[in-house]
Amino acid sequence: MENIFANANNEKNQPDNKNEKTLILDQYESIKENYEEIFVTAAIQIRDAIDKLKPEENPCTLCSKKCEIKDIDIFTDYPPGCAYKEWQAQTLSFLGGEYQQKLKNTYELLMDKKNEYSCNKCGDCCRLAVSPYSYEQLKQRAFKGDKFSKDFVSVFVPYQSEEDAKKANPEYFEALGDLVDDKTYYYYCPKVKDNLCSDYENRPDICKDFPHNPLKLLPSRCSYNVWRNEIAKQAMLLNAKKDIIAFYKQKLG
């Protein structure tokens, strides 16, 4: 598979004049370029699956309505009782059921692949974590039962200032700032000592499961970049399919 992320851990692959921030941004330019192509592939694959559900024989020849619809498409507005309306209903049920389950299974396989790699104990993910939520918002989400937020606030605390966050990992901080348009909040875990977790046995699931998402930016020293390189294209295809299915559901629902 084409390697769409640079392996930032392999210094031999890094041009001398590129710093970590440039490498990270290059990775994301590459993702953007690939994503357009992958999105088209995902749309074609979903359309092919939908076409397989279409009535094989033209039902209009047996129909008394004589509505004379020429554009037989999944999004056409068919009259009640039309066989093509049934096709639309089947499509909705297929995309929200069997097809979605297939995508979930594939996603789990990709996440399982992460177990083939291990943490190189750089401590970067403990020293600089980001969230679109403020500490107060995270605590509210935790209070309402959101497990991720609950885990997060059980270990992470906010940096006092963006300057402090930047000191923890300047290149990663800057790359995040360039890539993320929305307001971002920066956190660290006080339990990291000499790159190691000082409370390893009691660390929450968010620490055990890191990285949680194959499409999120990782610190360049993170050994899981190799895993992400390997599965990025498949993960992007799944992500594109998820968005396209949401579009079909909205149009047909």
Ligand code: SF4
């Ligand atoms: S609890 Fe341990 S593993 Fe989790 S963020 Fe803190 S130092 Fe890292």
Ligand code: SF4
């Ligand atoms: S950034 Fe990656 S390699 Fe470094 S401690 Fe975290 S999980 Fe391990």
